Amino acid sequence: MELIYRSTRNANETATASEAILKGLANEGGLFVPDELPKLDMSLDELAKLDYREVAYQVMKLMFTDFTEEELRYCINSAYDDKFDTKQIAPLVHKAGAYYLELFHGSTIAFKDMALSILPYLLTTSAKKNNIKNEIVILTATSGDTGKAALAGFADVPGTRIIVFYPKNGVSPIQEKQMITQKGDNTFVVGITGNFDDAQTGVKKMFSDAEFGAYLAVNGFQFSSANSINIGRLVPQIVYYVYAYTRLVADGVIKAGNEINVVVPTGNFGNILAAYYAKQMGLPIHKFICASNDNKVLYDFFVTGKYDRNRDFILTTSPSMDILISSNLERLIYRIAGNDANKNKAMMSDLTSKGEYTITDEMKAELVDFYGNYASEKETAETIRKIYVSDGYIMDTHTAVAATVYEKYMKDTNDQTPTVIASTASPYKFTRSVMNAIDGAYDSRTDFELVDELNKLSGVKIPQAIEDIRTAPVRHTTVCDKEDMPLVVKEFLGI
Ligand SMILES: *Cc1c(COP(=O)(O)O)cnc(C)c1O
DSSP states (O other), X not given: OOXXXXXXXXXXXXXXXXXXXXXXXXXXXXXXXXXXXXXXXXXXXXXXXXXXXXXXXXXXXXXXXXXXXHHHHHHHHHHSSTTSSXXXXXXXXEETTEEEEEOOOSTTSBTHHHHHTTHHHHHHHHHHHTTOOSEEEEEEEOSSHHHHXXXXXXXXXXXXXXEEEEETTSSOXXXXXXXXXXXXXXXXXXXXXXXXXXXXXXXXXHHHOHHHHHHHHHTTEEEEEOSTTSHHHHXXXXXXXXXXXXXXXXXXXXXXXXXXXXXXXXXXSHHHHHHHHHHHTXXXXXXXXXXXXSOOHHHHHHHHSEEEOOSOOOOOSOGGGOOSSOTTHHHHHHHHTTSOHHXXXXXXXXXXXXXXXXXXXXXXXXXXXXXXXXXXXXXXXXXXXXXXXXXXXXXXXXHHHHHHHXXXXXXXXXXXXXXXXEEOBOGGGGHHHHXXXXXXXXXXXXXXXXHHHXXXXXXXXXXXXXXXXXXXXXXXXXXXXXXXXXXXXHHHHTO
């Protein structure tokens, strides 16, 4: 049976999986969601015998029903290959009382690789299936990690171009260097004088600008998105929750059917939403523990039922979570509103006009599986240092936000359920903040000296992604105001 995707803002706008992947965003700013979440049709015990690629196939075949088996296996096998530095793709590491699901073994050393290494294949396959002749322009806003992972995925992919907007002063030095040294004739990287929300809003505006869309079409282009608003990003993220669960079964930590918790360092709400979808597909998850940094909009939301972005945007040492408008929360709102597009749309227009909306008590009751909390900058640094000292394990700042929140959750509940913490970036990507957390004296060193020091302390091999940028020349220097984003796009496309 074909799974239908529908806009969260208009019940009459539907798409097949491949159409939804191609479009990225629905009209009027809506997001595509599946009408229902299909149940896993292989038992958890059987899934525990499979490797990452096979688990990926078992999940994706249920969600991308208009792809043939051959097409899906081609996409999966092309994505999850030796671009990853371990055959396990997403290893599960038991440290300090939790299971760290290391999602950073891909080519740009952040969890975005888990989805962005397959998205180009899903997208070009979707284009072929739908007889699209236009060149596809991937328009992306990034808080640092999506940009590089999308650039790496789409560089020199025929029939595509990619434009990435990042907040000029809102990413780590290594993140910026990774992006502005990107190779590939079809790549374009732009710093904007604004924050991530400005970049994301600017990109969404271009998507919903029908006139702009028509102008592109006349010139042989069409937009798509590599942000987690694209269902082609979200579905590959369901896979690693199923995989992590089945590793715990395979290792005898749990029996098939037992519950686990997941802790997710959250920004745009894509990663944790994928865990929520995994549960709806039948994966036994007890709590979704949503970890925020000082930009704790989501924590406040889970406590009060009011989403309120009217507050200062705080730059933290976990920049990929410096977000006040968590786009994918809309998919959850739609679901807890009983899949009611009108109800959801009203709340989203409140968010645009007033910067806030409040859910009903009935909707709030649907959120019992979620627990929200946040970590301050000081707590985050302390966690990095503490777990380094106790276990010799060095984690990045985002993962440390999650580990801190897990500690708070344990204090609040004493829940002994085995818990998987999504480890979303390599510590090498946020070397300065990580090393400063361990010892303030490191701050006088250069970024690459710190890389070598981190290597000495952790004994973890320096990733190729870091070696690559030590000497790479800068290829992208464009900076623009947020108002000028459409101009920059036209210029790059030569139209
Ligand atoms: C993107 C990112 C996050 C946030 O993930 P969302 O899916 O946006 O919630 C957390 N940590 C790192 C390292 C990231 O790159």
